[in-house]
Amino acid sequence: GENVEQHPSTLSVQEGDSAVIKCTYSDSASNYFPWYKQELGKGPQLIIDIRSNVGEKKDQRIAVTLNKTAKHFSLHITETQPEDSAVYFCAADSSASKIIFGSGTRLSIRP
Amino acid sequence: GAGVSQSPSNKVTEKGKDVELRCDPISGHTALYWYRQSLGQGLEFLIYFQGNSAPDKSGLPSDRFSAERTGGSVSTLTIQRTQQEDSAVYLCASSLENGGRETQYFGPGTRLLVL
Numbered sequence: 417g418e419n420v421e422q423h424p425s426t427l428s429v430q431e432g433d434s435a436v437i438k439c440t441y442s443d444s445a446s447n448y449f450p451w452y453k454q455e456l457g458k459g460p461q462l463i464i465d466i467r468s469n470v471g472e473k474k475d476q477r478i479a480v481t482l483n484k485t486a487k488h489f490s491l492h493i494t495e496t497q498p499e500d501s502a503v504y505f506c507a508a509d510s511s512a513s514k515i516i517f518g519s520g521t522r523l524s525i526r527p
Numbered sequence: 528g529a530g531v532s533q534s535p536s537n538k539v540t541e542k543g544k545d546v547e548l549r550c551d552p553i554s555g556h557t558a559l560y561w562y563r564q565s566l567g568q569g570l571e572f573l574i575y576f577q578g579n580s581a582p583d584k585s586g587l588p589s590d591r592f593s594a595e596r597t598g599g600s601v602s603t604l605t606i607q608r609t610q611q612e613d614s615a616v617y618l619c620a621s622s623l624e625n626g627g628r629e630t631q632y633f634g635p636g637t638r639l640l641v642l
Contacts, residue, residue, distance in 0.1 A: 452633075459531075459620075459633030459635050460570070462631070465630065513583070514572060514575055515631065518569065520568070
């Protein structure tokens with residue numbers, strides 16, 4: 417079945433700097449790669465997603481890149497702000513009609 | 528419109544008791560998912576529903592766990608004879624259609640503590 421690995425598990429960056437989180441997946445049939453943000457005490461919320469027909473997608477300070485050949489995808493956050501502090505999860509759809517989540521990255525923004 | 532709601536938000540129970548967790552999905556969403564999240568950990572898939580049927584129950588940890596969905600809407604996750612290792616946040620999500628390529632919308636979760 418699908419396996420999604422996520423790195424790093426924790427990340428601390430200075431406010432205003434960029435943050436990058438990387439994920440790899442195992443199922444070559446995967447076509448949908450969402451990213452979720454989970455704030456303390458809340459459920460995960462979708463922040464951006466990418467499908468396999470594109471290599472990059474951007475939404476303001478957030479961008480995702482996808483390399484299907486290498487089976488990896490990344491989340492890039494530029495000009496980080498305190499409100500970006502949260503746990504971020506990558507995910508990939510599996511052929512079993514569900515999505516498989518990575519283990520999460522705890523991002524801290526230092527003032 | 529209203530998002531996914533879950534109740535109770537917090538539940539403290541004694542080892543050996545049964546608990547029921549409720550999920551109200553977004554109106555019109557046919558797919559519903561249950562996940563478990565232990566402290567500081569990722570999301571562990573438990574079960575998903577398409578309508579009232581559960582094509583995939585592969586994530587249920589043991590036969591103490593069961594779930595049902597009625598009327599294609601509300602779902603209940605039941606844990607019988609709770610154990611301390613069942614302590615976790617139980618998250619529910621719904622999506623417009625089934626399959627892994629639809630956006631899943633999560634509820635706030637139920638925090639279960641088994642003493």
